[in-house]
Structures are given as structure tokens and as C-alpha cells.
Amino acid sequence: MSTSNNQPKDLYAINTVQDLSQESAAAVQGGSLEAFEHINYGGKSIAIDMSLPYLIAFNDTISSVANYTNSYWGLYTNADFTGSCLVIAPWQEKSWVGTKYNDQISSIARG
């Protein structure tokens, strides 16, 4: 009696291709907004990949940001996405958020 090994091999190949595709998709859609304590990307930093209604330890701290995503982000001076909003474009970097927003940002929304 002979059986073919082709089917299990084919299934394995399909699974491998699917895994690679998911990794590629994650690489394209992933990334984060990095926020820094000081200007010029200095001091402590956090990597944010989703909206945060309150920054907790980073409240009123952020002085520079680097957006390593394809998304727009809104940086708000008050919690729950209220107050003044500084919009950060995809892949935009700001070595200084400006006087109005320095040490004022309390919530961040991913667009």
C-alpha cells in the first residue's frame, strides 16, 4: 500500500506562506508613536500604538515626538481627547512640540 506525502507537504507550505503574509502585514501596519520627555528626543520615552485617554506617568511631560506609523495622531492638552490638539502626520518627527504643547499633553488619539 502506498500513500502520498504530497498533501501534508502542500498544507505545510500553505501555512508557511500565510505566516509570512501576516508578518508582512504586521510590519506595514505596525510601528508606534514615540513620545519623549525632553526636546530632541531626549530623556525618558514611551512607544504608543493605540489611543490613550490619559497618559498617567507621562502626563504633562512630552516635549518631542516621532511618528513611526502610517497614522495621523492627535495630541491633546487635556484628558479624554479634549483641549487643544496638535496633529502629527504619518512619519512626522517633531524635535520640539512648541511652547503651547510642551509639558501640556494629557491624552493621545490615533487617527
Ligand SMILES: [Ca+2]
Ligand atoms: Ca518635557
